[in-house]
Amino acid sequence: MCLAIPTKVIEIKGNLGVVEFGGVRKDIGLSLLPELKIGDWVLLHAGFAIQKLDEEEAEETLRLLEEISEVSG
Amino acid sequence: MKYLDEFRDKRLAKGLVDKICSLSGEGQAGTPAPTFMEVCGTHTVAILRSGIKELLKGRVNMLSGPGCPVCVTATSDLDKTIALTKIDQVILTTFGDMLKVPGSFSSLQKERAEGYDIRIVYSCLDALKIAEENLDKTIIFLAIGFETTAPTIASSIISAHKEGLNNFFILSVHKLIPPAMKALLDMGEVNLDGFICPGHVSAIIGSLPYQFIAQDYKIPCVITGFEPLDVLQAMYMLLMQKKKGESKVEIQYSRGVPQQGNPKAMELMDEVFEVCDARWRGLGIIGSSGLKLKERYERFDAEKNFNIQVEESKEHPECRCGEILRGIIEPAQCKLFAKICTPEYPVGPCMVSSEGTCAAYYKWGQTPLVGSDPLGGV
Numbered sequence: 001m002c003l004a005i006p007t008k009v010i011e012i013k014g015n016l017g018v019v020e021f022g023g024v025r026k027d028i029g030l031s032l033l034p035e036l037k038i039g040d041w042v043l044l045h046a047g048f049a050i051q052k053l054d055e056e057e058a059e060e061t062l063r064l065l066e067e068i069s070e071v072s073g
Numbered sequence: 074m075k076y077l078d079e080f081r082d083k084r085l086a087k088g089l090v091d092k093i094c095s096l097s098g099e100g101q102a103g104t105p106a107p108t109f110m111e112v113c114g115t116h117t118v119a120i121l122r123s124g125i126k127e128l129l130k131g132r133v134n135m136l137s138g139p140g141c142p143v144c145v146t147a148t149s150d151l152d153k154t155i156a157l158t159k160i161d162q163v164i165l166t167t168f169g170d171m172l173k174v175p176g177s178f179s180s181l182q183k184e185r186a187e188g189y190d191i192r193i194v195y196s197c198l199d200a201l202k203i204a205e206e207n208l209d210k211t212i213i214f215l216a217i218g219f220e221t222t223a224p225t226i227a228s229s230i231i232s233a234h235k236e237g238l239n240n241f242f243i244l245s246v247h248k249l250i251p252p253a254m255k256a257l258l259d260m261g262e263v264n265l266d267g268f269i270c271p272g273h274v275s276a277i278i279g280s281l282p283y284q285f286i287a288q289d290y291k292i293p294c295v296i297t298g299f300e301p302l303d304v305l306q307a308m309y310m311l312l313m314q315k316k317k318g319e320s321k322v323e324i325q326y327s328r329g330v331p332q333q334g335n336p337k338a339m340e341l342m343d344e345v346f347e348v349c350d351a352r353w354r355g356l357g358i359i360g361s362s363g364l365k366l367k368e369r370y371e372r373f374d375a376e377k378n379f380n381i382q383v384e385e386s387k388e389h390p391e392c393r394c395g396e397i398l399r400g401i402i403e404p405a406q407c408k409l410f411a412k413i414c415t416p417e418y419p420v421g422p423c424m425v426s427s428e429g430t431c432a433a434y435y436k437w438g439q440t441p442l443v444g445s446d447p448l449g450g451v
Contacts, residue, residue: 001142001170001428002115002221002273003299004329006076029198031228032338041076043276043329046168046218047196048225050338051276051329055074058328062079065302068309069088 004045006053012038017049076328080300089305090128096312097132108134108264109311110400112254113271114141114428115299121437123301133308136263136400137433139253139356140271142217143170143426144398147352149386150246151176154215156381157244158189164207166200167215169193170426173419177386197229197243204233204241213375216243221273223247223364224338227345230366230373242375245365248351250274251282252362256353258290263400267293267311269304272326277342279334283322291320298326345370354422355395394421397430404434411435 009030011018017030019042029048030036042049097106111117117137120126126135139145155176158165165181172182172193185191190210194200197214204212216226226243233241250271257263270283275296283294293314297307307325314320324330342364351363366374375381392414393407404410404423414420416432423429 001168001217001426002113002140002219002271003428004221004273004276029196029225029228031231032224032335032341034337041074043273045273046222046225047198048228050221050224050273051331051335053076054328054331058074058076058079061306061325061327065082065085065089065306068092068306069085 002045004043004050006041007044009036009038009040009042009049012036019044077300080298080302082302086301086305089302089309093129093305093308093312094132096309096316097129106132106134107266107312107315108136109267109269109308110136110138110263110265111269112138112140112250113269113274114144114426114430114433115273116140116269116271116297116304117430117433118428118437119299119301119304121433123304125301125304126438129308136265137397137430138257138400139353139398140219140250141423141426141428141430142219142222142248143174144394144422144429145248145253145353145355146171146174146217146246146422147354147386148177148388149352149383150244152178152383152386153376153381154244155179155181155184156383157213157375157379158184158191160211160379162209163211163213164190164192164203165213165215166192166194166203168195168217171215171217173425174422175389175420177384177388197226201229201233201238201241204238205236208240210240212241214241214243216245216247219248219250219271219274220277220342221271223346224277224335224342227341230345230370231341233373234370239372242373242378243366244375245346245363246351247346247364248353249348249362249364251278251285252359253353253356254283254286256356256359256362257399258286258292260399265292266315267295269307269311270294270296270322272296272298272303272329275324275326275330275334277335277338279330280322280324280332287320287322293320294322296322296324296326296330298329353398355398389420392421394423394431397423404431404438407431
């Protein structure tokens with residue numbers, strides 16, 4: 001039930017944002033992340049963006065994964 | 074960057090699995106495999122569906138904890154919810170997972186079949202919309218969920234307050250994860266070498282609330298994402314802590330979990346809710362582990378505004394959901410599992426929720442996903 005899906009905000013209308021899933025547009029609540037901008041990726045849970053996704057951190061995790069994996073040979 | 078496929082790479086997974094096997098095999102011969110607990114139901118599904126549990130059998134023991142909100146909702150709270158549906162002009166709104174959960178005498182699904190107005194919503198915002206469109210009716214939302222969900226309900230309550238909606242109520246049975254982890258450790262029934270901490274609860278609360286586990290109980294914690302590589306990396310990090318004799322809280326899921334969590338979400342939660350004791354299925358009453366509406370928002374509190382009378386609750390005498398939620402047994406050790414208790418006809422809540430331990434084992438855990446092709450599931 002704590003499932004959250006990564007999705008991109010494509011429109012902002014006050015406290016609501018618009019995201020798109022497979023061609024279907026959906027309004028979501030942005031009140032938990034008032035600083036969001038169009039184009040930001042967020043974790044979507046129960047109709048609300050609950051956290052902004054950090055691309056740099058994602059890249060860093062992938063780099064670490066590559067490193068650990070290589071170390072193991 | 075799509076934040077999904079990148080974390081499902083088979084080549085990297087194989088490298089990680091090798092590393093985990095080598096780390097867990099270190100030490101003296103005959104040393105038991107380390108035991109980690111994933112607290113969150115979404116992790117339970119991720120670990121079983123990807124085949125990681127099967128793949129690391131004998132190398133790492135994975136226990137499932139009390140991290141499915143549907144599963145830990147007390148029968149008495151469900152009985153109260155069912156009682157609320159019978160009040161004249163009430164529309165009861167709920168997340169879909171709650172529908173089939175058996176109460177003492179009925180379920181929301183059975184009551185809906187009897188003609189009571191019970192509607193599934195995806196978000197509390199949908200329940201608010203129903204309230205706005207049905208001003209002559211009373212709309213009650215069954216507010217379940219952990220710290221991930223509670224801020225979304227808090228935001229909806231604030232919206233209802235601003236709009237002056239007087240036909241919208243919630244029954245708050247929200248629960249908090251760190252107190253449950255503490256209760257579990259204090260019971261002393263499981264010996265853990267590490268916690269896979271819930272990623273999306275932590276997206277809200279950050280890493281600080283788990284510090285006591287690392288400091289006082291000396292158990293390593295890693296806040297983890299939900300893709301196969303996330304889980305494998307977290308296992309690697311836990312094993313590295315164990316190897317170094319450390320116990321600290323690390324964040325593997327750093328793309329979604331800043332150390333400080335989401336301060337705005339916590340502010341909204343704090344504005345609307347206050348901490349209270351709460352009854353958990355399988356764990357009993359845990360101090361300071363629930364959320365109730367603060368006095369200034371009491372007019373939205375279904376419990377305060379309606380006279381709810383329920384008989385003493387009862388559960389199926391052979392249902393072992395309580396022990397499963399405490400990580401003491403696995404589903405196959407319950408004699409009802411997959412025989413009398415199935416997703417179609419669930420006896421206990423762990424078989425109802427898609428993220429319940431029994432439902433996850435039923436769907437993903439019975440047939441080995443990884444046979445001749447290691448990481449086939451991954």
